[in-house]
Amino acid sequence: MDTSVKNLIVEKIKSSKIGQVDFDNLPFGDVFTDHMMVCDYKNGSWGTPKIIPYQPLTLDPSARVFHYGQAVFEGMKAYKDDKGQAWLFRPDENFRRINKSCVRLAIPEFPEEYFFDSLKTLLRLDVEWIKPGEGNTLYVRPFVIATQPGVIAAPSEEYKFMIICSPAKSYYGGEVRVKIAEKFSRAADGGFGFAKAAGNYAGQFYPTKLAKEEGFQQIVWTDSSTHEYIEEAGTMNVFVRIGDKLLTCPTSDRILDGVTRKSVIALARDQGIEVEIRPIKVAELLDATKNNTLKEMFGSGTAAVINPIQGFGYKGDKYELPKVENSYASRFKKQLTDIQYNRSEDKYGWRYKI
């Protein structure tokens, strides 16, 4: 196996556990492949990446990640085409973003060659875990955690960069109805909502639990100052189709610069769809509902790819979206997955060969 990481350490499992896995019944993110990547940061530099058997971590109870949430992650997917070749989708974007997240969380950036060489080595080793066929993917989770012991509230001087992989079917099932946030917020201006930081996620669990009790599956967050503008759905960016125009809000220090989001924008513009990237008022959604110009809403994200939104709730009222033919959501989902599974031309150079 070629790799340009000198002394990349590979310790293979003795026997694979793949035979024990029911690939037709995979709860999202529950089963992990045979190997994982670990790279330790200590004394001011990243050490040699290691591919080792998937195994538990041993950490001091005072490790910073437990106390101060100094942790970031990424989400990517690997796909297998009909000829058995495995692919990633725009992993350069994930690499850039995890380092952007690292900077904001005061974590040392990770070297590019370590990332790609260990990623390729890991995925080639566990390539049997990537199953061909629509909807089958390998969810790849790079993450960094602060491991230095000590409860002083200061940046850690030790970290672990890891990659773990989980075979997956599609992430969301069924119809999604969202609650538009009126009281709770996800991120502050000047905060770190744009980063895939651990701390951005746990804070959404309680408001989401309350929204679920009202019959919604997810929350569409609004700006924390006025709650008048929609932002993102926590694990998805949000698109709105009014008439034939596609709207999405600009990225900012509150909103994740989603890889699927920017891919959808590129596809749409290339197909002559007018895309407006600007703040979207909740009031505009309500107006468009009234005059029947609100055709679609959908979320975009690595886990879900494209997730159509059937309805939304706001200030106690519930709104249903119409069923549209030739929806943008299904069009972009097909176009994206065709590229991801190597069923169509890759004119943008988004596919990355494993």
Added chain:
Amino acid sequence: MDTSVKNLIVEKIKSSKIGQVDFDNLPFGDVFTDHMMVCDYKNGSWGTPKIIPYQPLTLDPSARVFHYGQAVFEGMKAYKDDKGQAWLFRPDENFRRINKSCVRLAIPEFPEEYFFDSLKTLLRLDVEWIKPGEGNTLYVRPFVIATQPGVIAAPSEEYKFMIICSPAKSYYGGEVRVKIAEKFSRAADGGFGFAKAAGNYAGQFYPTKLAKEEGFQQIVWTDSSTHEYIEEAGTMNVFVRIGDKLLTCPTSDRILDGVTRKSVIALARDQGIEVEIRPIKVAELLDATKNNTLKEMFGSGTAAVINPIQGFGYKGDKYELPKVENSYASRFKKQLTDIQYNRSEDKYGWRYKI
């Protein structure tokens, strides 16, 4: 040892490591006592708390705490008086607050008797680690982490509640100058800034690093919408003395309801000091600086108790505070530590006997 927790499990160390510790040279939060408390949540309930030798944790790399920051903590201090009796300061407040934090982070609340009985048992077992004498304390860190494996972004169904203890000298040394935040923010309206959630801390490291490069030790955060009002310092609430009046901003969903903060307010009011709890504009600080009525600023928090602020920076300008005699900061620090070390009457019932 009396305890009302049925089947509280106590497994003692074979030999103490206390002899190896240099109590005169203790970096904050680096050294831990012989024992720790662990209590696991599984299948919908908290199990039996265990006091066991301080030891590493073994967790799956996919444990939720690493990915989604589902973790909360508390900070308390134990003190030893001249007769060798150990005390805590208002632990009922910390208990109430950790459960408030738990609710906001979708973590199951912890039972009161488990908390107090295991806390007492742990501190009695490690009582030799609490050294008498001004400035010597045992920093007590209760915390909860989400331990369930699986990278789906949803609340964990398994948790560990733990208490670890670290002998400490005073937390902050020397003069503190703070930067008043103009761009970065700590918390959003509708967010979880009021909670001692792990995710509230790592986001402060990078802005604090930048502030340190400008010669400040800490940041005083401002509201994320306008940056016109001061809020808290991240690990301390902030007090301002203008003339002889003491000001502090109200607690909110962005601001921690500090135990030391509320103790200072009680002490001040009892001594006839006028305390105004209201939003404080940065502009008001600048005006007070100009007309020489800004007498003091100080932070309050468990780790620092009272930390005088000698100066602040705002929009590129630096402001120095005057040296005042009979400062409120030193008065409240003395009154609080006198209560904490059992050197004065405890008219508020704040001391808690171990």
